[in-house]
Amino acid sequence: MGPITCEELARLPVLKKFYSVAQRLFGVAIAFLKPDSKEGVLLGPAGELNPFCELLDSNPEGHKLCMNCDFAHQQEAKHLKRSIQYVCHAGLIDFVIPVSYGSTIIAYVQCGQILGKQPERKDWARLRAKFQGLNIDMKKLRQYYFQTRVIDADMRESLIELLEIFSNYIADSGSRLLMLEKDRKSQIVFLAESFIKAHFHEHISLDDVAREAHTSKRNLTRVFAAETSTTVLDSINKMRILRACELLAGNTEKVSAVAFACGFGSIQQFNRLFRLAMGASPHEWRKSSQVPPTNPALVGMDSQRGRMNQKQKPVSHQTRARTRPRARTMRDTAASLHV
Helix, strand or coil, rough: CCCCHHHHHHHHHHHHHHHHHHHHHHHHCCCCCCCCCCCCCECCCCCCHHHHHHHCCCCHHHHHHHHHHHHHCCCCCCCHHEEEEECCCCEEEEEEEEEEEEEEEEEEEEEEECCCCEEEEEEEEHHHHHHHHCCCCCHHHCCCCCCCEEHHHHHHHHHHHHHHHHHHHHHHHHHHHHHHHHHHHHHHHHHHHHHHHHHHCCCCHHHHHHHHHHCCCCHHHHHHHHCCCCCCHHHHHHHHHHHHHHHHHHHHCCCCHHHHHCCCCCHHHHHHHHHHCCCCHHHHHHHHHHHCCCHHHEEECCCCCCCEEEEECCCHHHHCCCHHHHHHHHHHHHHHHCC
């Protein structure tokens, strides 16, 4: 089982809470970037971004410059296997912090959009000359540039250290919690399938299965479908049809008795689901597949429980050879129902 993904990590409530506090303390926007991708997940509201960067990013050419700059430094951090701070193409300071689980980088924390010192007119003059060709409101850009937050070197190092410690701790603990959750889901399916196998011939409901799996109906339905690619009801009916095939081929009980012995609520329901699964009615399937028992006394009905009890005599190769060709196809279909 692999480590937690970037998306799963970004969804952890504790992570969002931490970064909300960090943003208030340091005044920086924080995002998660996928490994080897320019796509990211902003942990806070978009309004926390530096308006200088937002305005520059609103221009297609400006957006391209920002994305290429960030991605290049993301690759540098990957190569160096450590956090880096750099001056972006627009003269602001950004950080890229690898988030690892073991030796695997699962995400990058990117934040910054700050200045290391109070901006001067000469600094703005260089930027104005660089972005003059872009279709951007230069008056607003200048205003936002001079409003950019300033963080000194010591504070920046403290921010990086804090982000490194917490991000990697959350990645490790989050991966472990995710593994436990996935194990829990597997346990739910195991308990559900075990109960179904033991009680499919009874009148069981989704409530019964959920109770035995120690979960809610909603969670059982979601987890069961995700892990088995089928529904709880389909799984129950599959086992009932399989058992019905065994009984139809091995005794002379009425079809209605077989239906009720396998847990079906009505003969109409049994006929409909059987034809859907086997491509023939129970009567048709029995005629093509039935091998009459040599000792009818071996077949009996427990009327109080409504369960069919029988001992099936092994069928010889010679007897099988005398069955019709159609029987082989239907038996193959029945075999495909095995769980």
